[in-house]
Amino acid sequence: MAFGDLLEQVGSTGRFQILHVTLLCMPVLMMASHNLLQNFVASVPPHYCSAHRNLSGSPLSPQDTLLITVPLDKSGKPERCQRYVAPQWHLLDKNGTSSPEEERDAEDGFDIDLQGCTDGWSYNMTEMTSTIISDWHLVCDLRPLKEMGQTIYMGGVLVGAIVFGSLSDRYGRRILLLISNLLMAVGGTCAAFSTSFSLFCLFRFVCGMALSGLGLNSFSLIVEWIPTRVRTVVGTGTGYCYTMGQLILAAIAYFIRDWRWLTLAVSLPFYISFLYSWWFLESARWLVLNNKSEQAIKNLKSVARVNGRCEEGDKIDIEMLQESMKKEMSCSQGNYSILDLLRTPTMRTMTICLSAVWLSTSFAYYGLAMDLQKFGVDIYLIQVIFGAVDIPAKVVITVSMSFYGRRLSQCAALILSGVTILANLLVPYEQQTVRTCLAVVGKGCLAASFNCCYLYAGELFPTVIRQNGMGWVSMTARVGAMVAPMVLLAGDYIAWLPGLIYGAAPILSGVAAIFLPETLGSPLPDTIQDVEDRGSGRSSKTLPKKEAVSLQDTQDNLLKLAT
Numbered sequence: 001m002a003f004g005d006l007l008e009q010v011g012s013t014g015r016f017q018i019l020h021v022t023l024l025c026m027p028v029l030m031m032a033s034h035n036l037l038q039n040f041v042a043s044v045p046p047h048y049c050s051a052h053r054n055l056s057g058s059p060l061s062p063q064d065t066l067l068i069t070v071p072l073d074k075s076g077k078p079e080r081c082q083r084y085v086a087p088q089w090h091l092l093d094k095n096g097t098s099s100p101e102e103e104r105d106a107e108d109g110f111d112i113d114l115q116g117c118t119d120g121w122s123y124n125m126t127e128m129t130s131t132i133i134s135d136w137h138l139v140c141d142l143r144p145l146k147e148m149g150q151t152i153y154m155g156g157v158l159v160g161a162i163v164f165g166s167l168s169d170r171y172g173r174r175i176l177l178l179i180s181n182l183l184m185a186v187g188g189t190c191a192a193f194s195t196s197f198s199l200f201c202l203f204r205f206v207c208g209m210a211l212s213g214l215g216l217n218s219f220s221l222i223v224e225w226i227p228t229r230v231r232t233v234v235g236t237g238t239g240y241c242y243t244m245g246q247l248i249l250a251a252i253a254y255f256i257r258d259w260r261w262l263t264l265a266v267s268l269p270f271y272i273s274f275l276y277s278w279w280f281l282e283s284a285r286w287l288v289l290n291n292k293s294e295q296a297i298k299n300l301k302s303v304a305r306v307n308g309r310c311e312e313g314d315k316i317d318i319e320m321l322q323e324s325m326k327k328e329m330s331c332s333q334g335n336y337s338i339l340d341l342l343r344t345p346t347m348r349t350m351t352i353c354l355s356a357v358w359l360s361t362s363f364a365y366y367g368l369a370m371d372l373q374k375f376g377v378d379i380y381l382i383q384v385i386f387g388a389v390d391i392p393a394k395v396v397i398t399v400s401m402s403f404y405g406r407r408l409s410q411c412a413a414l415i416l417s418g419v420t421i422l423a424n425l426l427v428p429y430e431q432q433t434v435r436t437c438l439a440v441v442g443k444g445c446l447a448a449s450f451n452c453c454y455l456y457a458g459e460l461f462p463t464v465i466r467q468n469g470m471g472w473v474s475m476t477a478r479v480g481a482m483v484a485p486m487v488l489l490a491g492d493y494i495a496w497l498p499g500l501i502y503g504a505a506p507i508l509s510g511v512a513a514i515f516l517p518e519t520l521g522s523p524l525p526d527t528i529q530d531v532e533d534r535g536s537g538r539s540s541k542t543l544p545k546k547e548a549v550s551l552q553d554t555q556d557n558l559l560k561l562a563t
Contacts, residue, residue, distance in 0.1 A: 004227055006316065010300050011307030012227040019306075020225055020280070021234060024218045025241045027181065027273045031214060032245030032387075033252070033266035034188070034207055038150045039372050039379060040249075041259035043131050046124040047139055049083035049117035067091055071114065081140035085113040116140070127379075128257040135259075136197045143492075145197060147485035150370060152201045154485075156208020158478035164213035165471060172290075173217040173224075174282040180213030181274035188267025192260045207267075224283040225303075239394065239451070246387025254380045284321075293318045336465045341472060346532050350460055351472070353512045357410065357453050358473040360509035363480030364417060365446040367502040368439060371488055375436050382436065389444040397448035405520040406456040407513060413452060414510030417445035421503035425496050446506070459519040462531050 004012075011017070051069045058065065068087045070078040123134045132138060138145045168176040187206035194200035219238070226234055249266070256262045281303065287296035297316055304313025341351040369386060372379045400409040420442035427434050453473075461469030490497040517534055525531045 006300070006321065007225075007227060009309070009312045009316070010304035011309050013230060014303075014307030014309075016303045016306040017226055021222055021238075023276060023280075024222050025238055027184075027214055027218065027270060028238060028241040029245040029248055030266055030269050031211055032242050033249040034184070034211055036246065036249055036369060036383070037263065037266060038146075038153070038370060039383060040128075040253040041132055041263055042138075042146050042149060043128060043379065044133050044139070044146070045127060045131065047080055047121045047134075048078040049081070050119045050122050052083075052087055053119055055087060064092060071112070081117060082114045083117060085115050088112065128259070130257075131259045132197065132200060138197065144489050147488055149197070149201050149204065150485040151482050153204040153208045154366075154478060154482040156205035157212050158208075158475065158482065159205075160209030160212030161216065161471070161474060161478060163209065165216055168213075168217050168220065172282050172286055173220045174277075174280050176213055177217040177221065177280065178274060178277050180210045180217060181270050181277055183207075184210035184214060185267055185270035185274060188263060188270065192263040192267065221280060221283060224285045225281075236394070236398070240391070243387060243390040243394075246390070247384055250380050250383035250387065253383070288321060293321055296321060336468065338465075338468045338472060340465050340528060341469055344528060344532055346534070347528060349515060350517070350531070351469070353515050354453070354457055354460065354469075354473050355476045356509040356512045357414065357449070358457070359476040359480040360414065360505040361446055361449045361453060361480070362477035363484050364421065364502045364506045365443070365450065366481045366484040367487060367498070368421070368443045368446070370485055375432060375439060377432055377436050385436070385440055386443050389440050390447040393444035393448040394451045397451050401452060401455065401520070405518050406452060406459065407516055407518045410449065410452045410456055410513045410516070411510045413445045413449040414506040414513065417442045417449065418503045418505070418507035418510065420445065421499060421506075425499045425503070449506070456516070456519065459522075459524060460516065460531075462525040462527050464527055 048066065048070045051065045055065055055069070060068075066078060068084070068089060068091050070083050073079050117140065121137055121139060125134065132149070133146065136142075164176055164180065184207055187203045187210055191200055191203035191207065194203060222234060222238065252265055253262055256265055281299040282295065284296040284299050287293065287299065297318065300316055300321075301310075301313040304310055304316075340347070342348045372382050372386070375382055397409055397413060400412070420438045424435055424438045424442075427438065429435070457470060457473050458466065484502075487498050487501050490501070522534070525534060
């Protein structure tokens with residue numbers, strides 16, 4: 001008897017699984033809110049230097065005060081980071097007004113000295129009531145701090161993946177899920193009430209760590225309590241929960257325009273998740289592998305009771321449980337490390353190419369998704385569009401993987417995304433509709449690439465080091481997400497450089513994906529030697545009947561789409 005048979009005995013798709021999966025998916029809806037929160041809490045409002053202090057009691061109108069205080073840039077808009085050393089009264093004509101052309105003519109006739117915004121900035125807060133930019137003046141010389149804030153958050157996601165991944169294997173999924181929910185709720189609340197940018201970054205780092213803990217342990221508990229035959233359906237549904245979360249964020253941000261209340265609004269639901277997470281049962285698989293068979297039996301009987309199969313549950317004993325987990329226990333005896341990913345030629349090529357695919361996908365994805373203001377479109381509308389495009393993108397890539405294979409689908413998604421990003425560089429800034437359409441197509445292709453690479457990597461890595469392999473490529477994706485915001489700073493020096501980098505990276509990795517082996521219709525490799533045999537062409541190209549369940553087992557990697 002396999003563990004799957006034991007799960008069928010107590011009910012594998014009954015009331016327990018429905019409630020269990022539903023409750024675990026609820027926090028996923030809010031995970032996207034924290035990942036993309038920076039788009040709204042760090043939105044940069046129009047700003048310019050505040051007027052000289054000696055003009056505070058002046059009877060001049062705000063327009064006249066601005067006219068004699070701040071010069072105009074080449075586009076005729078007030079400079080954001082400079083003002084006149086002294087008020088330029090000569091710019092006022094007898095009617096009290098002056099056109100931009102007259103102002104520039106006046107500047108050409110006078111040697112006018114400029115200075116920085118020594119008295120602070122004035123902000124046009126028509127879109128939002130407050131952001132971290134306006135509260136802490138993260139503009140001009142402090143502008144790079146905005147991108148640093150998102151990089152720090154993604155650094156927390158990376159650290160959390162390492163810390164919570166190892167801790168969950170040692171202490172269990174349930175307790176780490178509880179800690180992650182509480183950490184997300186408290187970290188988000190503290191971030192909302194931060195009194196300085198440094199504290200805000202610290203608590204956002206904590207939220208990033210908690211997000212990794214939530215993702216890893218939620219999906220582990222989902223996978224380990226449902227049968228193989230429904231993992232693909234459940235995995236796809238869970239991935240769409242993250243997509244819906246992007247739409248929910250746009251709706252919440254539209255109605256809550258203050259960054260503190262917005263941060264609090266997307267954090268409070270995790271207190272509720274923390275409270276009901278006490279109901280979750282620890283994975284019976286994990287309990288058996290960690291010599292806690294008695295507790296595993298108790299949990300299985302609880303599942304049987306909820307599913308109305310008490311009699312079947314009472315038949316389970318320690319001997320039956322250990323017999324069902326014999327295969328898993330024997331596989332866990334191997335002594336492998338992350339170094340095995342690079343030890344043999346085929347494994348080395350495969351690991352390097354997959355690392356490039358994951359890094360560039362995450363890098364370009366967050367490069368597009370975290371800079372919505374550059375499109376000149378309402379950020380709430382474009383957030384909805386960017387979120388909605390994931391739905392058809394994931395459907396298309398799933399069909400493509402089934403008919404044309406993983407390798408071709410992965411290459412096409414990456415190269416097409418890179419081409420659309422590069423094409424945007426050739427479109428004039430004034431043609432916002434065209435620019436937005438290209439960006440949406442590019443973002444959809446990157447979402448499709450994410451969908452493909454999770455499944456593809458799970459099928460490429462052998463069973464004995466699959467977790468190590470998935471952990472490594474996930475880490476490279478976090479690195480890409482960390483670097484993406486900082487690349488935007490290059491635009492201050494060369495406007496087209498960030499777009500060039502964001503577009504070139506997926507194209508190069510799409511070419512690298514050509515060197516990966518195709519896995520459609522192939523059995524899952526169990527050992528490193530299986531991978532080497534496949535690389536040398538000695539493995540069978542057809543899927544044996546006994547491996548059909550094994551191949552479907554890899555579909556559970558789709559569950560990680562929300563990370």
